Amino acid sequence: MALKATNPTTTNAWGKLQAHFETIKSQHLKDLFNDDAERANDLTVKWDDFYADFSKNRITTETLDLLIELANEQDLKDAISKYFEGDIINATEGRAVLHTALRSPKDATVFVDGENVIPEIHEVKKKIENFTYSIVSGDHKGHTGKAITDVVNIGIGGSDLGPAMVVDSLQYYKNQLTTHFVSNVDGDHYQEVIKNLNPETTLFVIVSKTFTTQETLSNANSIRAWFLESQPQEAVSKHFVAVSTNIESVKAFGIDEENIFPMKDWVGGRFSLWSAVGLSISLALGYKHFESLLDGAHKMDEHFRTADFKENIPVISALLTVWYNNFFKAESEAIIPYTQYLNQFATYLQQGIMESNGKSVDRSGEKVNYQTGTLIWGEPGTNSQHAFFQLIHQGTKLIPTDFIGYVESLYGNKDHHDKLMSNYFAQTEALMNGKTEAEVLSELKGQSLSQDATSELLPFKVFEGNKPTTSLLIQKLTPESLGKLIAMYEHKIFVQGIIWNIYSYDQFGVELGKQLAKSILSELKEEDSAAIHDASTQNLLAFYKENC
Ligand code: F6P
Numbered sequence: 439m440a441l442k443a444t445n446p447t448t449t450n451a452w453g454k455l456q457a458h459f460e461t462i463k464s465q466h467l468k469d470l471f472n473d474d475a476e477r478a479n480d481l482t483v484k485w486d487d488f489y490a491d492f493s494k495n496r497i498t499t500e501t502l503d504l505l506i507e508l509a510n511e512q513d514l515k516d517a518i519s520k521y522f523e524g525d526i527i528n529a530t531e532g533r534a535v536l537h538t539a540l541r542s543p544k545d546a547t548v549f550v551d552g553e554n555v556i557p558e559i560h561e562v563k564k565k566i567e568n569f570t571y572s573i574v575s576g577d578h579k580g581h582t583g584k585a586i587t588d589v590v591n592i593g594i595g596g597s598d599l600g601p602a603m604v605v606d607s608l609q610y611y612k613n614q615l616t617t618h619f620v621s622n623v624d625g626d627h628y629q630e631v632i633k634n635l636n637p638e639t640t641l642f643v644i645v646s647k648t649f650t651t652q653e654t655l656s657n658a659n660s661i662r663a664w665f666l667e668s669q670p671q672e673a674v675s676k677h678f679v680a681v682s683t684n685i686e687s688v689k690a691f692g693i694d695e696e697n698i699f700p701m702k703d704w705v706g707g708r709f710s711l712w713s714a715v716g717l718s719i720s721l722a723l724g725y726k727h728f729e730s731l732l733d734g735a736h737k738m739d740e741h742f743r744t745a746d747f748k749e750n751i752p753v754i755s756a757l758l759t760v761w762y763n764n765f766f767k768a769e770s771e772a773i774i775p776y777t778q779y780l781n782q783f784a785t786y787l788q789q790g791i792m793e794s795n796g797k798s799v800d801r802s803g804e805k806v807n808y809q810t811g812t813l814i815w816g817e818p819g820t821n822s823q824h825a826f827f828q829l830i831h832q833g834t835k836l837i838p839t840d841f842i843g844y845v846e847s848l849y850g851n852k853d854h855h856d857k858l859m860s861n862y863f864a865q866t867e868a869l870m871n872g873k874t875e876a877e878v879l880s881e882l883k884g885q886s887l888s889q890d891a892t893s894e895l896l897p898f899k900v901f902e903g904n905k906p907t908t909s910l911l912i913q914k915l916t917p918e919s920l921g922k923l924i925a926m927y928e929h930k931i932f933v934q935g936i937i938w939n940i941y942s943y944d945q946f947g948v949e950l951g952k953q954l955a956k957s958i959l960s961e962l963k964e965e966d967s968a969a970i971h972d973a974s975t976q977n978l979l980a981f982y983k984e985n986c
Pocket of ligand 1: 594595596597645646647648649650651654707708793945948
């Protein structure tokens with residue numbers, strides 16, 4: 439059954455939210471706290487090892503009720519069932535969206551075309567487990583009899599960002615293997631990665647759902663050619679494996695069937711790290727940690743599927759985006775983890791969120807008359823405080839920000855962790871409270887400035903505050919808690935798409951540039967070209983050709 443397709447702006451709840459917005463828009467968060475002693479408790483959700491404090495957002499409990507009314511009018515509950523049950527909710531590509539099935543237990547049942555997909559998922563998981571064991575233990579030997587020391591993941595987009603982010607984020611849990619990632623078609627990228635590698639002790643994992651992606655196939659071909667400069671053809675089977683849905687093309691590339699880890703077309707690239715695409719994660723961390731990551735995601739799935747919307751972390755989080763995006767007209771959201779380990783987290787989420795919800799046609803095929811996907815950006819704190827926080831504090835734009843912090847650090851240096859977390863707490867407080875004229879004046883008093891100098895300086899030192907933040911406080915960064923966190927954002931993406939009445943699981947927008955690049959490439963390879971371009975592109979091509 440198809441998803442409901444209603445323009446959200448035509449719902450009753452939207453009208454009520456619009457009216458409610460008029461009463462909220464100029465209220466200061468400080469006043470909202472002063473007016474309601476229970477606010478911090480009422481707008482906080484405690485679930486498992488997650489403490490999600492939404493109270494520093496520019497909402498009241500009434501706002502949340504109205505946003506939930508909007509979700510109900512958009513049939514969110516029904517959409518969630520369809521999502522988990524394998525309905526064809528990726529209608530433009532005619533596919534189910536079942537990354538959730540990848541982390542379901544063995545006894546679950548999820549049907550696609552009348553077939554329960556869970557047994558096959560667990561067969562692939564078993565294959566990943568066995569292969570991981572043989573590589574990590576050293577049982578699997580390279581062609582010359584040496585154990586594998588290095589793993590190179592060759593893939594791009596969802597076939598790179600998820601595994602790369604997870605391996606980097608969980609490096610504390612890594613084994614002895616060194617993991618590398620090659621993604622960009624820029625030849626310098628793969629050259630830099632292979633320059634210090636020994637082909638005799640390296641395993642290459644080619645990851646491409648379609649096995650047609652130019653970047654991945656070019657890198658795989660070039661790396662195989664480099665490998666064959668020193669190794670014989672028969673060594674390929676010991677050093678190259680692949681993950682794909684396109685088994686025939688992988689075989690045509692020269693990879694043995696037993697070295698292929700299959701995936702299904704109902705796994706979207708940007709949601710695929712839970713599938714065989716996560717092979718590099720399993721190799722880098724060991725299968726048990728990979729499984730814990732999946733278990734964590736499954737726990738979040740259950741929370742999302744069953745919790746009342748008022749207590750549902752992904753639902754509230756998504757509704758807040760709608761609130762800021764469509765009523766406050768905020769254009770971007772920042773995601774700031776207070777752990778260096780999550781250095782790649784915002785980059786990873788950029789694909790998930792922006793490739794999914796960067797759409798301007800609704801589920802009825804009509805052009806939308808409201809804003810959809812938000813811009814996502816961020817870097818770990820405290821580094822980001824010394825880079826772009828000035829703009830969040832005193833710039834002209836409203837940037838709702840997620841602060842992700844951990845109660846415990848991994849190495850347990852309490853002194854550093856307290857310093858890190860004091861910044862986490864201080865920033866959300868500063869963003870909310872700002873600094874009034876009176877506060878600035880009393881601060882300046884102590885600096886023996888003249889009256890004139892004080893008045894001149896005053897406006898620059900005042901902070902309006904009232905900047906919204908969500909504080910996620912998690913006990914500890916573990917494979918399981920990271921699984922929960924990633925799944926939380928995945929479900930947030932889904933909810934936003936349902937409310938905005940768009941299809942979140944296709945990505946036709948990235949196709950046009952790819953097609954053009956293909957035809958320009960053939961022009962670059964020929965001496966003359968009859969192709970017609972605009973004057974700017976024509977000049978750029980001519981300049982490139984003359985000078986390269
Ligand atoms: O950028 C478009 C895209 O299709 C992504 O959605 C996907 O993750 C990436 O290309 C890589 O695709 P593949 O895994 O098929 O090589």
